Structures are given as C-alpha cells and as structure tokens.
Amino acid sequence: MFYKDFTVSFFLKMILKRLKFIILLTLVGGILTLLYANFFITPSYSAQAMVIVQNYTAADAAADEAQKAAENGVTDQSQQEDIQDTTNAKSFNDGNVKIYASDLNASSTLAQYCTILFKNNVEIQNMLNGCGMEITQEQDSNFLWITMTSSNPKTAADTCNAVVNKITGTKNEQGLFDEIFSAGGVTAVKYASVPSSSTYPNVKNYALYGLVGGLALSLVISFILELVDTTVKHDDDLFKMYKIPVFGEIMDFEQNGDDTDEAKK
Template sequence: MEQEMTIDLTELFAIIKKRIWLIIAITLATTLISAVLSFFVLKPVYEAKISIIIGRAEIGEKVKTDYNEVLMYQKLVKTYAEIAKSKTVVEKTINELGKSVQADDYLKNITAIPQPDTQILVLKYQSKDPVDAATTINTHAKNFIEESKRFYPDGNIQIIDAAQVPENPVKPKKMLNIAIAFVLGVMLSLGLVFILEYMDTTVKTEDDVEKLLDLPVVGIIPNNKDE
C-alpha cells in the first residue's frame, strides 16, 4: 500500500513538474488581473456608521431601572431595526437630501444591526463618497428617530456616536482579493494540468507501455542521432 502511494505521489509530482510553467503562468495571470481590478478599476466604497441606544423616556428627575424593562427594550431593538429600514424613513431621507436613487437601491447600501444583549442599534451606510456616507446616515438616523416615535411614543432614542466622515474605504479589500485570486489561480491551473494529462493518451515511455498492455518491456530501440 505504501509503495502504491509512493508511486502515485511520484507520478503526481512528475505531472506537475512537466507543466510547471503553465501553472505559474495561470497563477500569475489571475493574481495580476485581480491586482489591476482592485487597485485601478474598482472604485473605493466608504462606510459611515452611527450608534443609537433605545430605552424608556425619562419621567421626573430619576428613573428606576427595571431588569424586565431592559430585557423588553433589548428585544424591541430588532423591531426598531426594521423601522430604520422602512421605506417611509428611506424615502424621507432621499427627498431631504435630494438623492437621485430609488428606495430599493438605497436599501442595498444601508444596514441596521442590533447589538446582541444590548439596547444599542448600529446603522451603517455605504457610498463611494465619504462625505455623502456620513451625511446620509446622520440624516437617516434623525428621520428614523422621528418615525419611531409614531409607534413608540414612550420610547427614548438617543444617538451615542454620530457618524464621522470615514477616512479609509471598506471596499475593495485589495490584499484579500489578490490572495483569493492567487489561490484560485493555483487550483485552476492544477485542475487544467491534470485534465490535460488525463486526455493525453499517447505512449511516450516504457512505463506507459507497461501500464497500457500490462506486460513487461523486454527491449528498447535507442534513438540514433546523425552526427
């Protein structure tokens, strides 16, 4: 069994060695294409985010914290997240900022993420313009707070951290794209090499004869070169 495995591994390495330049060429090509797309073709996308805390409106000078009430608002955060993505809030923000975009396309760039086991909701918006990303999400948060009061008048929604203009893009992830392209290039080139080897049925060596006929080779005619 070990001998068969050794022979198989030796054959595999021989196949790879025979077409090593094809593997290198394909891998370099995919990596280079990915680098060109990541650095020169794909436009950077910026993401701005804003953190919001949701609770009960204060009544009087002091409010006694109730554990059950905290749990209730933790569960309500998911409902508030759906309100934040409602078309009413979206269309109000689009109209206020004068954006020339459809509501469905706008929704593709915004996310509302409830933070686990907290009363905090994080809103994020992605745009190719960093200033637009910050302005849009801050305006969206304001409209969300106004709209949510229609459904929960006693709710107290406060902004923890207003969105700042992002300095660095979140897309494309250049080095990750290049790494993925390199791995794919290696996998594709290896697959192509083994397919080519499988399709090649020509007899080139005495080993090929033994495999094909299952008979030992008793003699070899040498190649004579004219001097």
C-alpha cells in the same frame, strides 16, 4: 491507448514537469484580479452611527413616582418639590433611576420593532440620497447600528447623521420615535464620521481569489495535457499497451554527457 494510474507519484511528476507554467498562470491570475479590483470596480464607503432605544426613561419613572405620591396623598412640601424636580427630567441621563432587568429586556424587544419601523419609514427612505441603508441590533441589546453605504464617503456620513437626527429628534424638530410612541426614547450614542478607506472591494481578497483561481486553472490544464499525452515514456507504458514484459532497453547515449565520448571510442 493505455490507462494511466492516478497515483500521488503521477501528480507530483505532473506538477514538477509543468512547474514554471503553474507558477506563471497563478501569478497572472492574481495580477489580473488585482488590476480589476483597483481600476474597474467602483469603491463603496460605509459610515456608522449608534443609537440606544429605551422603553422606560427617567422622565417616565418620575411621572410614575409623582402619580404614586399623589395617590398616596403626599403633603410634605419638600417631598413635593423633589417629585416635581424628578418629573421635569427630559432624558434618561437626568435623575437617578434604577434600571431593572425587565426594563432592559423590554428595551431590547422595542429595539427590534424599531429596526423594522426605521427601515420601512417613508420619510427616512426619502433621505437616503442613493445610499444603501442597513439597521442592525447589537447582540440582542437595545443598541442599534445605522450604516450608510455610498460611493462618496462624505455623502455616506452626512446621510447617516441626518437619519439619526430624524429618529432621535433635534431642538427644533420632534423625532420619529416620539411621533409614534408616547413613552420611552431614542438617543444618539455615536454619530458617523467620514470613512477614510473603502469597505468594498477588498483588494487583498480579490488578489487571493485570483491566485487561487490561477493555481486551480493551471493544475486542471496540466492534468488535461497529461491525459491527452499518449507518448511512451518508460517500460511500464509498453507493458500497459501490449501486455508483454520488457527485459531490456537501449540507452540513449547522446543524452548522457560523459557517456557520449566513451561510445564514440
């Protein structure tokens, strides 16, 4: 038994010696994981909707202006009519209201609380129909993404939109936000559509993992085979085994095509 030198040359010779085996096992690993991802994993579909959370809407601003005007004793009829028209605004889209940075910061903070509120609401939990729900804030803004994941793409989209309507409210039903907060509002920015492709599994990634795994396994096996191989291949091996220098070697003429005939002569 002699020790092998694990040099770059050693590993290159190992790879070249078992190159076909390494390529074959790498391809087998990729094909197996590809088949597994396609036929043995249930695909999941995700549908997304977006809502905007505001702690201060046009209706709130109009109410404040009307209160200030009343306190200042506004008596002009036209001014009173303008105040009344602004007070009747029903959403943040109605009327011209200046938006301050403090309003945006407060709305962003409110959106964080709403994320926790909506995730843990019992009524929303009962609407999920077996879907997985995720509510995330868009880059610390007052926009919220509502994501539904299901094995059925239509179920994911329908459930997502139903939850959005539950939060924002409809013409016939008050929204969850309005039931809890006396000011501000939540409005749907984007409703979910039926996804056309699955989000899990990622077949390409699975195939890539299989190729990498097959390559790693083939290299490990090749390395182990080299370790257990104790056959003498060249004069360096003899020197490592017996510590005696080799001064010459007998050629194997049968392995040299042209030299064989010369040897027979």
